[in-house]
Amino acid sequence: MIIVVPLNLVPDLVEDLEVDGSGAALETDGLKFKLNEFDDHALEEALLIKDSDQAQVLALALDTENIDKVLFTALAKGADRAVKITGADAAASSRALGSVFAEAARQLDADLVLTGVQSVADLEGQLGPAVAAALQAPFIGVVTNITVAGAGVAVRKEYASGITADFEMDLPAVIGVQAARQTPRYAPVSKVRQIQDSATLEELSITPGAGGAQVSISAMAHPERGEGAKNAVGYRRTGAGA
Amino acid sequence: MGDVYIVAEQLAGALSDDTFELLAHGKALAGQTGGNLTAVLLGGDPALAGQLGAASKVITVDCGADFNPESYGAALQAVVSADSPQVVMLSNSAMGMDLAASLAAQADLPLAAYCHSIDYAGGFTAVSQLYGGKLDITAQLGDGPCVVTMLAGSASADAGRATGSPPTEAVAAPAVAGKIRFKQLNMPEAGDVDITNKDILVAIGRGIGSKDDIEVAEELAEALNAAVAASRPIIDAGWLPGPGRWANRGLR
Structure with a gap:
């Protein structure tokens, strides 16, 4: 897989x-930029599937500043290949990037695409459904557990109030990962450096398709602050430093 | 055109609070567009339509008792492509996110997610809460058709509650390939604290430091007749029994 x-x-x-x-x-x-936390969970869940079912894990990223370190870190954690996509604008919307990642997934013969369930910047919707629509593959988001089941996968999706639902999906499939089964593993800096010296990043050129329906941003502002929290009546610091 | 469609959400036989918040948003928005407010009830028990009195019409689709992104998604797409509403509103929930982003991508409609308000004045303007709530983004969606997902708590659910019998229209569910199969629903284990029933909560997050330090929060909670609630990392680390203690109701 x-x-x-x-x-x-x-x-x-x-x-x-x-x-x-x-x-x-x-x-x-x-x-400053950092890896989307949910993407880190998606990678961890992929590595856990690899641990139990011998999958091949491919880390994929758009060619931007500082992305090499992210991809080398993925290799250090256990990803088998790291692929840098050139030719696409990393600042494009999740919708537009959906077709870019879908085309990459197609060229890389993906059985499963694991995206982070959401990001702090995906105004135009989550990446996973956009990838799935372009691949015409089934999609389930807010997933916390993925296991291989026959020719497909079994997933657990979370709802509010602690209710969850179990599904089975045919492959190829796209899944939005909310949380991996365990805290994403840590790759020591020394190991990342070592990988950096020995491994190479592959490159894949993808020409983005037509943009599709988009929204435009007319304003961005810090939300108005409320009164904030108040100390409880009679609250008094005690002990050292009081 | 001109009509506002909201997607009602049912789980384990009941409509979610989010559904009534959507009705409240939708009612106000239909006043601005001059159209009608229609609720789309996907799957579940069609009798739930009796609780959707705030809408002037309810469309029911028998696409299965339990949520399935494939069959529910195809049903919603069929309704939207047949009726071409000016705006489709969904909850920014675990179900709504799956449906909305898929609908928008497949039907090529503009989508604004994580919204807490939406208005119409010749075009739709929605305000979306991004970057962990640090910025409000004002998004222009054009004159429709378009899709928005609304954050939980962004409207009063009570303002959307109305009994009554809006006319209902049953639409046949479209055939699907069956690539996704629902297996079962898992209800949370009872027994732990229900944090929604406490007047005071002592909330902790990653800053608590270690599992042993939770004792401090528990002592404080006991003194206040409160319960300890926690953010997700604490629950996922197994420091507190989840998910009953999970403090944030939404996803964001």
Whole structure:
């Protein structure tokens, strides 16, 4: 089984986000990016399937600044191949990127595409359904557990209030991963460096198709703050430093 | 054209609160577009239509008792392509996200997700909450047809509650390939604390540091007659029994 995992960078929310002079876009100066947390879970779930069912895991990412480290880290964690997609705009919407990743998945003979369930920036909808629509493959999102079942996969989807549902899916399939069965594994820096010296990143050129229906952003603003939390009546610090 | 469609959500035989929030949003929006508000009830028990009195019409599709992204998605697409509503509103929930993004991609309609408000004045303007709630994005969706998903808690569910018998139209479910098969629904194990029934919660997150430190929160909770609630990483790490203690109701 070939599992393809698209890895996407998103703004690091630890930093303050600023709006640029246009009032409708992020100020990119000083903006730091990190791997979408849900994509990390998608990769972990793929590696867990590999551990139990001998799958081949392909980490996929758009060619942007600092992406090599993300892909080498994926290799250090146990991915079999790392592929950098050139020719597409990483800043495009999740909808537009859906067809790019779908075309890559097709060329790489993917049986399973695991995306993060969502990202902090996917205004135009989640990536997974967009990939699935372009592949004409079945899609289930908000999934926490994937196991091989016969010629397909069995998945568990989460609803609100702790209710879950079990499904079986035929392959090829696209799944939006909410959380892996375990905390994503850690790759030590030394191992990433070692991989960096020995492994090579593959490249795949994809020409994006027509954009399709899009929304335009007319404004971006920090939400109005409420009054915030108040200390409870009579609250008083005690102990050291009080 | 001009009509506002909301997608009702049912799980384990009951309509979700989100459904009534969507009706409240939809009623206000239909006032602006000058169209009618229609609720689309996918699968489940068609008698639930009796709770959708805030809509002026209910479309039911018998696409299976339990949610299945394939059959429910095909049913929604069939309704939307037959009726061409000006806007389709779904909840930004585990079901709504699957349906909305698939519908938008397959029917090539603009979509704005994670919205807390939407207005119409010659075109649709929605405000979406992105970047972990750090920024509000004002999105222009054009004159429709378009799709939006609304965040839970963004409208009053009570404002969307109305009994009554709106006219219903039963639409035949389209045939699907059966690539997704529903197996079973798993209800949460009873016995743990129900945090929705407590007046005071002591909420913890990653900042608590270690499993042993949870004792501090538990002592405080006991003194306040409160319960300890936690964010997802605490539950996933097994530091507290989940998912009854899981503090955020939505996904974002």
